[in-house]
Amino acid sequence: MYTIGIAGGTCSGKTTLSAKLDGMFTAAGYKTCVIHMDSFFKKVTPTVVAPFTGVEYPEHNHPDSFRMDEFYAAVDEAQASDADVLIIEGLLILYLEHIREKLDLKIFVDLLSDERMYRRIHKFMAMRGDTLEQVCDRYLDTVRWRHAEFVEPSRWYADLVINGADKDGLAAEAVLALAEKKMGK
Secondary structure, three states: OEEEEEEEOOOOOHHHHHHHHHHHHHHOOOOEEEEEHHHHEOOOOOEEEOOOOOOEEEOOOOHHHEOHHHHHHHHHHHHOOOOOEEEEEOOOOOOOHHHHOOOOEEEEEEOOHHHHHHHHHHHHHHHHOOOHHHHHHHHHHHHHHHHHHHHHHHHHHOOEEEEOOOOOOHHHHHHHHHHHHHHOO
């Protein structure tokens, strides 16, 4: 099984890339499995106090926010399956040594912080009904802090850094070609 890990900042395009790759690998005749780290958030969300403002927020950008034992077990189970390709995506994929060791290809999706924030505003206002002020305050108080602490440093583990603004899908095509070459197909 060929295992691909996709990390990057909030709203950088990780899920979009994993969906494109899933579709492309499937169309090429491979059996795929996709694991989204966001599916493993704890049922009771821990909180964080913003270091500069002192405001308390739900914490979704720290390793303690996830049911790690379940996440690791899901990855192990998927790797033992009959799938040809496993795609694991999430903020902390390259931060977690236990996951990095299992990856054949490590990808970091990069996107400028202002565009990630713009995407986050649209996403969280539409999905959660948050106000512009709520989305911006949380991003500025905690999300960018956790990005600097956990996500950005993990890019150095990446084999490939991909532009999250890639609208033509060229990055996904390049990943497919590289993976097929490595798999001997």
